[in-house]
Amino acid sequence: MSVETNLEMPFSETPEGFVQPFYLTGERDGNKTPLVRGRFARLTSPCQSILGRHDYPASINELCAEAMSLAACLSTTLKFDGVFTLQARGDGVVRTLFADVTSAGAMRSYAAFDTEKAKEFEPTGPAILPRLMGGGYMAFTVDQDAAHGDEARRYQGIVELEGSHLGDCAVSWFKNSEQLAAQVITAATKTDDGWHSAALFLQQVAGEGGHDTRLSEDELADEWHTAMVMMSSATREELLSPSLGVPDLLFRLFHAQNVHLQAPRPITDTCRCSAEKVEQVLSGLDAEQLRDMSDENGQLHVSCEFCKINRSYSMADYLSA
Ligand SMILES: [Zn+2]
Incomplete structure (x- = not known):
């Protein structure tokens, strides 16, 4: 099965910043329902332009670039019209890490940190969270616009800054809020054109609750395990290289589990100030x-x-x- 035959919308021109949603229906032929949902974000121009303006030290750029790709992935796992915010507060060199993105894909990011101390750190690929932020918390917030007679609403989940990388906090959040297994890897690097980043996110689909699947719990766990193994085989170069197309990358990783691509969502460097x-x-x-x-x-x-x-x-x- 080729990836292209599963495209719900042609991946004609790769935008410079986007999230690619996809799902896996598993190794067994015949199953049509998603068993694992995924998001792949690759941000070139949004990272370049946002971080180019800030002029942060390299270690902070790496952290912000990863935060942007992570926020881009997470924002598209939720159905809402409004703003998704990832905000971490720490007692280390970095006091605040912030990235937000609207449901239309308008991204912003900044960090507050000790400038002198931050210069002592080199990028570690991926950024090591405890080293830069120390202890603290990370909040994931959805500010839903008022619509259809409903008032504007805010949903917030807070987790401790734990684990080695940004993605570890997101995994804890999913575990706490949805009781579902999730995994994410982030990567960022600097080229001659500036910083760019990527994030690959996988989430187990609930086995119960109306999903028409003929698989047992054991078989579902098997599919999840296989997807995790394939995800962990992805190299930083594969995630970040603009010369490796996204359909090619996802097909390379997940072809045995029948990967289906959905319409990509653009992410742009767009400020909301006026x-x-x-x-x-x-x-x-x-x-x-x-x-x-x-x-x-x-x-x-x-x-x-x-x-x-x-x-x-x-x-x-x-x-x-
Ligand atoms: Zn502005």
Whole structure:
């Protein structure tokens, strides 16, 4: 069976940042229901442009690049319209690691860290979480837009910073929240063009609850085990190399388990800041706060943490408002 015959939408042009959803129906012919669900994210231009603006030390770039691919994978495992956020807080060199992505694929990321100490670390491929972040927690948040008469809602899962890599926290979260086995590997590297990253995520599909499968629990466990073995055989080069197409990579890894590709989802470097939002915040400040913020010429300068756009305003316009 070729991968292409399973494509629900042609993978015509590979965007520079995307998540490829897929599922495995297993080694036994005839089964049509998904036994393992997967996501593969490869981010080239979003990582390059976002991290290019930040100008972080290499060890922090590696961590952020991996966080972006992980957030991209996880966001598409959930059905929602809104924003998915991955945020970790630690007591180590890195105090905050942040990546968020909307259901339309607009990605942002930043980190807060001790600049001098961060320069002492080299990228480790993949980033070692305890070394950079120490102890703390990671939160996965979905801010669902208000729609269809429903109010906006927030769902949040929090896990301790544990394990060696970013993906280990995500696996704990899935285990806690959905009682389902999951596994993820992340990778990031720097080329002449800048940083890029990838993440491969697998999740066991619930054996009960309406899935029409004729497989026993043992057979399902077998399929999961095989998928995990194949996943662990993927090399960093395979995950990251733009010359290895995604259908080829997934077919190479999972062809024996009948891999089915679904429509890829683009991920872009798109900030959600606007002049309007900044002006709204400034309007809410009192005179003392405005004076604290202004420079000696009475100008207010507001820089976006994510896209680094600087916006300037005259304090007088807001004092009189
Ligand atoms: Zn911005």
